[in-house]
Amino acid sequence: MSLVIWAYEIAGRNLAAALPRRWAHVQGVAWKARSLSTVVGDDAAILEAAAVLHDVGYAPNVVRTGFHPLDGALYLRSIEAPERLVHLVAHHSCAVREAQLRGLADQLAEFVDEESPIRDALWMCDLTTTPDGEPTSFQSRVEEIKQRYGPDDLVTAFIDAAAPDLSAAIDRTTARLREQVQPM
Numbered sequence: 001m002s003l004v005i006w007a008y009e010i011a012g013r014n015l016a017a018a019l020p021r022r023w024a025h026v027q028g029v030a031w032k033a034r035s036l037s038t039v040v041g042d043d044a045a046i047l048e049a050a051a052v053l054h055d056v057g058y059a060p061n062v063v064r065t066g067f068h069p070l071d072g073a074l075y076l077r078s079i080e081a082p083e084r085l086v087h088l089v090a091h092h093s094c095a096v097r098e099a100q101l102r103g104l105a106d107q108l109a110e111f112v113d114e115e116s117p118i119r120d121a122l123w124m125c126d127l128t129t130t131p132d133g134e135p136t137s138f139q140s141r142v143e144e145i146k147q148r149y150g151p152d153d154l155v156t157a158f159i160d161a162a163a164p165d166l167s168a169a170i171d172r173t174t175a176r177l178r179e180q181v182q183p184m
Contacts, residue, residue: 003082007049010079014059021131026052028133032125039176043118050088050118051125053081057089067104069095073111087111088119093126094162094169101154101161117176120169127166138170 008030015023033051037044056062057072064071073090090111099108113119130136130144142159149155 003045003049003085004052007052007085010076010081011052011056014056014062018060019058022055022058024133025129025131026055026133028129028135029054029125031133032129032135033121036121036125036173036177038180039121039173040118046082046085046088047118047121047125049085050092050122053085054089054092054122054126065102065104065107067095067099067102067108069093070099070104070108070111084114087114088122091119093123094165097162097165098155098158101158117173120173120176123166123169124173127170138167142166 011026012023015026030048030052033048034044036047040047053072053076055068055072056075057068057070059075062071062075064074069090069092073086076086076089090108091113096105096108096113099105127138127141128136130141131148136144142163145159146156
């Protein structure tokens with residue numbers, strides 16, 4: 001079985017019935033990941049698998065700490081997912097910033113942030129897809145998150161702190177896409 005098919009089975013089993021809107025989001029993120037396959041070359045399958053699994057930590061049967069990147073990584077590790085996939089899920093969308101705010105940075109630190117083109121592409125896919133799985137701009141997504149959580153929520157503080165890092169990852173991925181179209 002391919003890694004991507006396996007990822008869809010795991011994500012679908014955990015999210016489709018319990019959290020249908022989250023399931024729609026991860027499918028949209030995975031669709032966007034497929035569209036970025038040329039940016040990551042041989043890593044296209046792991047990018048798509050990470051995209052479809054990035055929010056598995058929200059699944060009610062997976063929650064441990066209440067911090068979905070960490071919970072997803074711990075769950076994936078427990079079912080013996082490939083290590084690189086586990087680490088990408090743990091650090092998706094600048095999770096380290098939110099882990100610091102939640103007092104979970106030490107627990108997240110056991111997972112490696114590879115700071116690579118695949119990581120940047122995953123962040124772009126997540127932060128340019130609505131909760132319903134539709135494409136959106138980064139700025140619209142940030143505003144949606146802030147509105148959904150409200151001005152005093154920790155997630156709003158996180159997205160404000162992480163926005164420069166997230167925007168930079170999107171810019172790097174966009175530049176890589178441009179290089180594909182117009183090689184230097």
